[in-house]
Structures are given as C-alpha cells and as structure tokens.
Amino acid sequence: xxxxxxxxxxxxxxxxxxxxxxxxxxxxxxxxxxxxxxxxxxxxxxxxxxxxxxxxxxxxxxxxxxxxxxxxxxxxxxxxxxxxxxxxxxxxxxxxxxxxxxxxxxxxxxxxxxxxxxxxxxxxxxxxxxxxxxxxxxxxxxxxxxxxxxxxxxxxxxxxxxxxxxxxxxxxxxxxxxxx
Amino acid sequence: xxxxxxxxxxxxxxxxxxxxxxxxxxxxxxxxxxxxxxxxxxxxxxxxxxxxxxxxxxxxxxxxxxxxxxxxxxxxxxxxxxxxxxxxxxxxxxxxxxxxxxxxxxxxxxxxxxxxxxxxxxxxxxxxxxxxxxxxxxxxxxxxxxxxxxxxxxxxxxxxxxxxxxxxxx
Numbered sequence: 091x092x093x094x095x096x097x098x099x100x101x102x103x104x105x106x107x108x109x110x111x112x113x114x115x116x117x118x119x120x121x122x123x124x125x126x127x128x129x130x131x132x133x134x135x136x137x138x139x140x141x142x143x144x145x146x147x148x149x150x151x152x153x154x155x156x157x158x159x160x161x162x163x164x165x166x167x168x169x170x171x172x173x174x175x176x177x178x179x180x181x182x183x184x185x186x187x188x189x190x191x192x193x194x195x196x197x198x199x200x201x202x203x204x205x206x207x208x209x210x211x212x213x214x215x216x217x218x219x220x221x222x223x224x225x226x227x228x229x230x231x232x233x234x235x236x237x238x239x240x241x242x243x244x245x246x247x248x249x250x251x252x253x254x255x256x257x258x259x260x261x262x263x264x265x266x267x268x269x270x
Numbered sequence: 271x272x273x274x275x276x277x278x279x280x281x282x283x284x285x286x287x288x289x290x291x292x293x294x295x296x297x298x299x300x301x302x303x304x305x306x307x308x309x310x311x312x313x314x315x316x317x318x319x320x321x322x323x324x325x326x327x328x329x330x331x332x333x334x335x336x337x338x339x340x341x342x343x344x345x346x347x348x349x350x351x352x353x354x355x356x357x358x359x360x361x362x363x364x365x366x367x368x369x370x371x372x373x374x375x376x377x378x379x380x381x382x383x384x385x386x387x388x389x390x391x392x393x394x395x396x397x398x399x400x401x402x403x404x405x406x407x408x409x410x411x412x413x414x415x416x417x418x419x420x421x422x423x424x425x426x427x428x429x430x431x432x433x434x435x436x437x438x439x440x
Contacts, residue, residue: 246415
C-alpha cells in the first residue's frame with residue numbers, strides 16, 4: 091500500500107490538516123480510488139505512532155480534523171528510502187484479459203469466434219484510449235490528470251500490441267501444425 | 271461513404287493534369303513521416319511555398335506562413351533552416367506547410383513515426399486542434415494506437431483487408 095508514503099510525500103511540502111491531505115491525494119492521483127477520510131485519519135494515527143509525523147498545532151475547537159501534521163526527520167528518511175527503492179516490475183499476469191484470450195484462442199475450435207472476440211476487445215480498448223486522449227488534451231486537464239491518463243493509455247496500448255502479437259503467433263502456429 | 275469516395279476518385283481521374291496539380295495544392299494537404307522540408311529554405315519560406323506556387327505575393331505569403339507557424343508553436347524558428355530544428359519542430363513546420371492553404375483534407379502518413387512520444391503528443395495535439403478549428407478532415411495512417419486515439423473514427427486494416435470500424439461521438 092502506497093497511501094502512507096503518498097501522505098508523507100504531501101507533508102514533505104509543509105504541515106497539512108487531514109482534510110487537506112485527502113483533497114490533495116485525490117487531486118494528484120485522479121485515476122486511483124479516492125482515499126476515505128477514515129483511512130486518512132487512521133493512517134495519520136499509525137504514522138504518528140511510528141514517529142514519522144507529529145502534530146504541528148491545533149486550530150481552535152480541537153478534534154482530529156483541526157490538527158495539522160508535520161513530517162519528522164525519521165519520516166523524511168522513510169520517504170527518501172521509499173522513493174529510492176525500485177518497485178518490482180510486476181507483469182499483469184493475473185489479468186482476466188490474459189485468461190480470456192488464452193481460452194478464446196486455445197480452448198475453442200471456433201477460430202472465427204476467437205477473432206470476433208479479439209476484434210471487439212480491441213475496439214473497447216481503442217474507445218477507452220480515445221476517451222482518455224480527449225481528457226488529457228482538454229484545456230482544463232491538470233498535469234496530474236495528464237500523467238494519470240498517460241499511464242492508463244500506455245497500458246492499454248501494451249494490451250493491444252500483445253493481443254495483435256498473440257493473434258499472429260497463434261495463426262503461425264496453426265499454419266505450421268497443418269503443414270506437418 | 272464508399273460512394274462519395276468513388277465519386278471523388280472519378281472526379282480526380284477526369285481532371286486534366288494541371289487541374290489535378292492545383293487540386294493537390296489547394297484542397298489536399300500532405301504530411302509524411304519525415305517532414306520533407308526543402309533543406310535550403312527557412313521555415314517561413316517552406317510554409318509560404320504552396321501559396322507562392324498558387325500565385326501569391328511574397329509579402330502576403332510570408333505573413334500567412336508566420337501566422338501558421340505561430341499556430342503550431344514554432345514561430346520562433348521561422349528564420350531557421352530545417353537542419354537547425356529538432357525533429358518535432360521540423361514536423362510542426364511541415365504541418366504548417368500542409369495546412370497553410372486550409373485544405374479540405376489533410377493526408378498524414380505516419381506523421382509521428384520518427385518522433386519521441388512527447389514530441390508526437392505535441393504534433394498530434396496541435397494537428398487535431400487546428401484541423402477542428404479549420405474544418406479540415408484528417409486522414410491519418412498509423413501503426414501506433416496511441417496516435418490513432420486522437421481520431422474520432424478508426425478504420426483498421428490488416429494485410430489490406432478492412433477489419434472493423436467504429437464511429438465515436440465527439
């Protein structure tokens with residue numbers, strides 16, 4: 091889970107209240123699930139307990155939403171360590187798309203049905219890519235919107251290329267088998 | 271659509287060579303993978319070229335060329351020759367040249383094939399924005415799905431055969 095580190099990253103720019111953190115989190119990561127207030131406060135509690143952040147003053151009235159938090163030295167070090175560590179390059183091998191394409195191509199005798207499925211899947215991917223491209227080309231798109239849309243577009247493009255290669259591969263395989 | 275294409279083809283075929291050249295110069299714009307700018311001419315001169323060939327005076331043609339260079343964000347290289355530009359700049363200059371006559375149809379053949387992804391994005395964004403602003407139909411040929419995603423409509427071909435087509439509301 092990267093939420094604690096995202097909050098540390100936001101606090102690196104100066105003390106923030108919980109509700110500010112929630113708002114900034116959602117604005118900077120527009121295509122991920124919005125973080126719930128409850129999760130923000132629970133995470134802030136854990137980060138405080140672990141000494142990575144500390145309370146930095148309270149507005150009048152008190153209460154959890156009136157408390158500002160600031161990064162501690164330990165928090166700054168933890169953030170730097172997280173940013174410097176490489177994420178395992180995980181292929182999306184658990185994907186439903188992979189399962190369906192494999193079953194469509196190898197599990198069925200109806201080659202045309204598999205082709206039809208792939209064509210329809212391709213259309214769906216392209217339609218989504220067009221939608222995302224429109225979003226990121228819009229005048230009101232923020233840099234966070236563009237970065238998030240790019241991430242999605244490039245992954246959809248990778249799916250498309252893989253589907254095309256797979257179709258070619260399976261056709262080449264069938265040609266070879268029928269010639270033997 | 272097929273009918274109007276056939277009609278257009280018949281029309282183009284029935285024209286005399288001279289009129290066909292004029293049609294290509296005024297109603298069609300063409301953009302290739304490599305901009306194919308005239309190496310000896312500046313950006314402004316390259317863009318002014320189709321207007322000069324159509325009989326425009328230099329002063330007018332140059333002013334219009336600079337206008338189009340500005341629209342595509344390359345006004346600052348108006349006096350530069352192609353070798354002094356980046357690939358993305360050269361391609362936007364070539365785009366300005368293809369659009370300077372406000373053609374009805376712009377044919378773009380892998381226009382971002384030689385560019386890195388950020389430069390591609392800039393070219394495709396100004397291309398779609400200006401084409402919409404000037405009611406130019408763009409026929410874009412590409413292998414790149416991220417480039418195709420800028421279009422309103424896609425016609426997929428595989429080994430010369432039509433695969434699918436989808437109309438998408440803007």
